[in-house]
Amino acid sequence: xxxxxxxxxxxxxxxxxxxxxxxxxxxxxxxxxxxxxxxxxxxxxxxxxxxxxxxxxxxxxxxxxxxxxxxxxxxxxxxxxxxxxxxxxxxxxxxxxxxxxxxxxxxxxxxxxxxxxxxxxxxxxxxxxxxxxxxxxxxxxxxxxxxxxxxxxxxxxxxxxxxxxxxxxxxxxxxxxxxxxxxxxxxxxxxxxxxxxxxxxxxxxxxxxxxxxxxxxxxxxxxx
Numbered sequence: 001x002x003x004x005x006x007x008x009x010x011x012x013x014x015x016x017x018x019x020x021x022x023x024x025x026x027x028x029x030x031x032x033x034x035x036x037x038x039x040x041x042x043x044x045x046x047x048x049x050x051x052x053x054x055x056x057x058x059x060x061x062x063x064x065x066x067x068x069x070x071x072x073x074x075x076x077x078x079x080x081x082x083x084x085x086x087x088x089x090x091x092x093x094x095x096x097x098x099x100x101x102x103x104x105x106x107x108x109x110x111x112x113x114x115x116x117x118x119x120x121x122x123x124x125x126x127x128x129x130x131x132x133x134x135x136x137x138x139x140x141x142x143x144x145x146x147x148x149x150x151x152x153x154x155x156x157x158x159x160x161x162x163x164x165x166x167x168x169x170x171x172x173x174x175x176x177x178x179x180x181x182x183x184x185x186x187x188x189x190x191x192x193x194x195x196x197x198x199x200x201x202x203x204x205x206x207x208x209x210x211x212x213x214x215x216x217x218x219x220x221x222x223x224x
Contacts, residue, residue, distance in 0.1 A: 001039075001040055001041065001042055002040065002041050002042070002080040002081065002211070003041075003042045003044065003076065003078065003079050003080050003081070004033070004037070004041055004042065004043045004044065004079075004080065004081040004082075004083060004207065005044045005046055005072070005073075005076050005079050005081065005082050005083070005125075006030045006033070006043065006044065006045050006046060006047070006083045006084075006085075007046045007047075007065070007069070007072065007082060007083070007084045007085075007086070007109075008046070008047045008048075008051065008084065008085040008086055008130075009047060009048060009049065009050065009051040009052075009065075009085070009086055009088055009089055010047065010048075010049040010050065010051075010088075010089075010189075010190060011029075011047070011085065011088070011132070011133070011190060011191050012028075012029070012030060012045060012046070012047025012085060013028075013045075013047030013048060013049055014027070014028035014029075014030075014031075014045075014047065014196070015049060015190045016190070017184045017186035017187040017189070017190040017191075017192075018184075018186055023193065023196065027193045027196055028045065028196055029191070029196040029197070029199040029200040029203070030043055030045035030047070030200075031043075031045070031200075032196060032197055032200035032201075033200040033203055033204055036200060036201065036204035037204055037207065037208070041207075044076050046072055046076075048063060048068075049063075050063040050089055051063050051064075051065045051068075051086060051089060052064055052065055052086065052089045052090050052095075052105070053065050053066065053086045053087060053090055053102060053105030053106050053108070053109055054066045054105040054108055054109070055089075055090055055095050055097070055105070057089075057092075057094075058094055063089070065086050065109060066105075066108060066109060066112065069109060069112055069113070069116075070112065070116050073113065073116055073117055073120070074116075074120055077117070077120060077121040078121045078122075078123075078125075079117065079121065079125040080125050080126065081125055081126050081127075081128065081207060082113050082125050082126075082127050082128070083127075083128045083130065083203060083207075084106070084109060084110070084113075084127065084128070084129055084130065085130035085132055085177065086105075086106060086109065086132070087102045087103070087105070087106060087131070087132045087159060087163070088132045088133070088135070088156070088189065090102040090105060091135065091148060091152040091155055091156060092147045092148060092152075093147065093148060093149045093151075093152075094147070097155075098155060098158075099155050099156070099158035099159050099162045100158070100162050102155075102159070102162070103131075103159070103162035103163050103165065103166045104166070106129065106163060106166055107166040107169070107170060110127055110129060110166065110167075110170045110172055111170065113125070113127055114127070114170070126172075126173065126210065127170075127172035127173065128172070128173045128174070128175060128203065128206060128207070129163060129166065129167045129172050129173065129174050129175075130163075130174075130175050130176075130177050130203075131159040131160045131162075131163035131164070131174070131175070131176050131177060131178065132156070132159055132177055132178075133156075133177045133178055133181050133182060133183050133191065133195070134153070134156040134157055134159070134178045134182070134183065135148065135152045135153045135155075135156040135183060135188055135189060136153075136182070136183040136184070136185065136187075136188025136189065137153060137188065138185065138188045139152055139153060139188040139189070141188075142187040142188045142189060143187055144187055144188075144189055148189070157178075159178070160176045160178060163176075164176070173206065173210060175202060175203065175206055177199060177202075179202075180195075180198045180199055180201075180202040181195035181196075181198050181199045181202075182195060183195075
């Protein structure tokens with residue numbers, strides 16, 4: 001059985017923008033991913049509302065994604081996959097962060113995953129870096145407008161090239177979530193059930209294709 005850890009923020013936690021609660025497991029993209037991948041995979045959901053890449057939230061400092069990463073990796077080892085989607089909360093006005101700076105924060109997490117797992121579990125898991133969905137056009141009317149200004153819209157549109165560059169530099173896999181999922185009209189930030197479904201489908205396809213290719217290559221080595 002292969003173990004897949006999904007490390008992210010409220011969209012991995014499964015925040016429901018219509019009521020501020022949590023979607024049922026069967027709706028969350030991590031829960032859908034488990035169903036799609038089947039019994040040969042174990043999907044671990046590690047989502048936390050408000051989690052950043054490397055920034056300390058001035059009100060809730062415990063949401064720094066770097067601080068929790070090593071304990072999390074160590075708790076769930078051995079890991080075959082780490083799927084990471086962080087960066088949306090880094091767009092908060094208080095951080096004054098560009099898309100490039102946010103991607104740099106994600107690169108620090110990728111490097112931490114690679115070096116820490118090499119030491120603690122003896123091999124590096126495959127890493128799938130997801131560039132977060134774009135901020136919706138009505139963020140100024142969102143319940144979260146106190147934290148995000150309209151510049152977050154433009155900066156989020158620059159996520160895809162910035163994150164792809166990081167993935168290529170650090171030799172991990174990449175998926176542009178904006179191509180498969182959009183933020184809800186409720187708050188311009190969190191995903192709808194339909195977006196959770198489409199995101200899960202895209203991640204599942206990526207994981208299955210990569211693992212199948214790797215399996216075929218291994219079989220080819222033993223052919224005479």
